Amino acid sequence: MTDWRPDVLDGYQQFDLPLPDAESAVGEDPDTELVATLVRRLRPGARTRTAVLYVHGWNDYFFQVHLADELLDHGYDFYALELRRYGRSLRPGQLAGFVSDLDHYDAELDAAADMILADHDQLVLMGHSTGGLVATLWADRHQDRVAALVLNSPWLDLQGSWVVRALGSPVIDALGERRPTAILPMPDRGYYARTLHAGLGGEWDYDQTWKQSPGPAVRVGWLRAILRGHQRIAAGLSLQQPILVMAAGRSDVAVRWKETFLRSDIVLDVDQIVARAPKLGRQVTVLRFEDAIHDLVLSAEPVRACVMADLRRWLRAYGPACD
Numbered sequence: 001m002t003d004w005r006p007d008v009l010d011g012y013q014q015f016d017l018p019l020p021d022a023e024s025a026v027g028e029d030p031d032t033e034l035v036a037t038l039v040r041r042l043r044p045g046a047r048t049r050t051a052v053l054y055v056h057g058w059n060d061y062f063f064q065v066h067l068a069d070e071l072l073d074h075g076y077d078f079y080a081l082e083l084r085r086y087g088r089s090l091r092p093g094q095l096a097g098f099v100s101d102l103d104h105y106d107a108e109l110d111a112a113a114d115m116i117l118a119d120h121d122q123l124v125l126m127g128h129s130t131g132g133l134v135a136t137l138w139a140d141r142h143q144d145r146v147a148a149l150v151l152n153s154p155w156l157d158l159q160g161s162w163v164v165r166a167l168g169s170p171v172i173d174a175l176g177e178r179r180p181t182a183i184l185p186m187p188d189r190g191y192y193a194r195t196l197h198a199g200l201g202g203e204w205d206y207d208q209t210w211k212q213s214p215g216p217a218v219r220v221g222w223l224r225a226i227l228r229g230h231q232r233i234a235a236g237l238s239l240q241q242p243i244l245v246m247a248a249g250r251s252d253v254a255v256r257w258k259e260t261f262l263r264s265d266i267v268l269d270v271d272q273i274v275a276r277a278p279k280l281g282r283q284v285t286v287l288r289f290e291d292a293i294h295d296l297v298l299s300a301e302p303v304r305a306c307v308m309a310d311l312r313r314w315l316r317a318y319g320p321a322c323d
Contacts, residue, residue, distance in 0.1 A: 003015065004040070007039055007088075008088075008207075009039075009063070009065060011041055012039055012040065012041045012065075013039070013040050013041075014037055014038065014039045014040075014088060015037070015038045015040075015115075016035045016036075016037055016089075017035060017036040017037065017038055017108050017111045017112065018033075018035060019034045019035055019036060019084060019107050019108060021107065022034040022084060022104070022107060025094075025095050025098055025100070025180070025181055026180070026181045027095065027181055028093060028094055028095060029093050032091050032092070032093055032094060033091065034084050034085070034091075034094070035084065035089050035091075036081060036082060036083055036084050036089050036107075036108035036111070036112070037081070037082035037087070037088040037089045038079060038080075038081055038082075038111075038112050038115065039062055039079065039080040039081075039082065039088070040077070040078065040079045040080075041068055041072065041077075041078050042077045042078075043072050043075070043076075043077055047077065047119060047120070048075055048076060048077050048120070048322050049120060049121040049122060049320070049321065049322065050075070050076050050077070050120060050121065050122040050123070050124060050147070050319075050320045050321065050322055051076055051077040051078070051079055051116050051119075051120045051122075051123055051124070052071050052076045052077070052078050052079065052123075052124045052125075052126055052150075053079045053080070053081060053112060053113070053116060053123060053124070053125050053126065054067070054068075054078070054079065054080040054081070054126045054127070054128075054131075055080075055081050055083070055109075055125070055126070055127040055128070055131035055132075055134055055135045056080070056081075056082065056083070056086065056087070056128060056129075056131045057127075057128045057129030057130045057131045057132070057155075057295070058097055058129060058130040058155075058215070059096075059097060059211055059212060059215035059216055060086070060087070060128070060129070060131075060210075060211055061082055061086055061087025061088060061206075061207070061210045061211060062080035062082065062087070063204075063206045063207070063211075064295075064297050064298065066297070066304075066308075067297045067308075068080075070308045070311070070312065074312055074315060074322065075322025076124065076322060077120065079112065079116055081108060081109065081112045083099075083105055083108060083131075083134070084099070084104075084105075084108060085097055085098055085099070086210075087207075087210040087211075088210070090210070095181060095216075095217075095219065096212075096216035096217075097216050097222065098181065098219055098221070098222050099221075099222060099225055100180045100221040100222070100224070100225055101225050101228075102133070102134055102137055102225050102226070102228070102229045103137075105134050105138065106138060106141075109134075109135075109138045109142075110142075113142070113145050117145065121320075122147040122320040122321075123145060123146055123147055124146075124147055124148045124149075124150060124315075124319060124320065125138075125139050125146045125148070125149050125150070126149075126150040126151070126152070127149075127150075127151055127152070127154060128151075128152040128153060128154075128295060129152070129153055129154065129155050129267065129268070129294065129295070130155050130226070132151040132152065132153065132154025132155060132156070133154055133155045133156065133226070133229050133230070133233070134229075135149065135151070135154075136149065136151065136154065136156075136233070136237070136239075136280060137229055137232060137233075137237075139239060139241070140237045140238065140239055143239065143240060143241065146241055147241060147319070147320040148241050148242050148243070148244075148315075148318060148319050148320060149239065149241055149242075149243045149244070149280075149281075150243075150244045150246075150311070150314075150315075151243065151244065151245045151246065152246050152295065152296050152297065153246065153247055153248065153265060153267070153268060153270070153273065153294050153295065153296060154245065154273060155226070155230075155268055156230065156233050156272065156273055156276035156277070156280075157230055157233070157234070157269070157272040157273070157275070157276050158226065158227060158230050172220060172223055172224050172227060177224075179220060179221075180219065180220060180221025180222075180224070181219050181220075181221060182219060182220045182221075183217045183218065183219055183220075184217075184218045184219065184220055184223060186218040188213070188214035188215050189214075189255075189257075190213045190214060191257060191261055191266055192213070192266055192267055192294065193208075193211075193213030194257070194261070195261055195262050195266070195293055196293075196295075196298060197213070200213075203298075203300070204298055233276055233279060233280070234276070234279065235279075236279045237279060237280050237281055238281060238282075239280055239281030239282070240281060240282060240283075241281065241283070242283045242285070242318035242319070243277075243280050243281050243283060243284045243285065244284075244285050244287065244311070244314050244318070245273065245274075245277040245280070245284060245285070245286045245287070246286075246287045246288075246289065246296055246307065246310075246311075247265070247270040247273045247274055247286070247287075247288050247289075247292075247296075248264060248265035248270050248288065248289060248291075248292040248293060248294065248296065248299075249264075249270070249288050249289055249290035249291065249292060250264050250265070250270060250290075251264055251265045251266065251268065251269050251270045251271070252264035252265070252266055253266060261293075262293070262300070263291040263292075263293070263300075264293065265292070265293060265294045266293070266294065267294040268294060270288070274286055274288070283318075285314060285318070287310055287314075289303055289306060289307055289310075290303075291303050292304075292307065
């Protein structure tokens with residue numbers, strides 16, 4: 001019997017997923033266990049046929065309980081996966097967020113899907129930002145396990161990044177092979193945290209040790225893994241399931257703080273997201289939300305209410321049955 005324990009969020013439970021084949025990175029203590037964490041909240045009463053599995057983004061973890069509430073109200077059980085070296089899964093001395101190959105995440109995604117599908121007939125996979133990239137690539141290789149794919153500002157392209165322009169993909173590829181944990185100088189002025197955290201003028205209260213500002217060090221091996229994932233997206237995937245890609249209405253980038261940051265995606269280029277979306281599969285719905293921020297469900301009201309309403313509408317039309 002699986003030993004679920006109380007989570008840090010009221011009403012939720014968590015379970016550590018062991019990763020026996022995962023290897024420590026250079027500089028990590030090899031005796032520190034690498035794990036992933038599965039978080040869940042089940043609808044009261046009889047178990048439903050369908051569950052959602054949510055995968056977080058870079059420098060992130062699951063705390064968006066209002067999203068889970070919406071999906072529970074729709075009739076789905078809710079699960080969130082905390083990848084290795086993130087949030088609940090991060091252990092002292094580990095390199096936060098680091099991975100040298102996105103396919104390594106198959107271990108925790110496979111384990112999470114096994115547990116969920118042991119009690120459910122259908123799985124809706126949902127990913128945000130980097131988690132959207134990870135979820136999409138896994139879904140393409142495991143199409144028999146995914147009934148629908150929902151992407152919230154997925155990171156589908158790095159074209160235009162100053163790092164790629166300065167170094168070039170071949171240099172990043174070579175450095176990532178030889179010195180995967182070397183740190184790349186990436187500016188983080190804390191503007192995104194300023195749009196979110198209640199202590200900085202935003203609306204949301206979250207654990208700032210699990211969602212840091214400035215964020216964790218960006219390492220060249222991780223960026224190499226991301227670039228390779230983007231190359232697979234650019235070549236085109238063949239997902240047969242219905243896919244929902246959601247993005248903000250506009251992006252905004254500036255050296256100094258602007259009030260428009262509160263109504264824009266200041267992390268990714270939304271036009272790139274929309275341009276790449278049709279390459280994911282045969283049935284892709286693209287929705288854009290004016291005045292939304294990068295994590296659409298953390299946008300101000302009434303924008304997030306619109307996001308939730310459109311998500312529910314799409315799930316009624318294209319998602320699997322609840323009962």
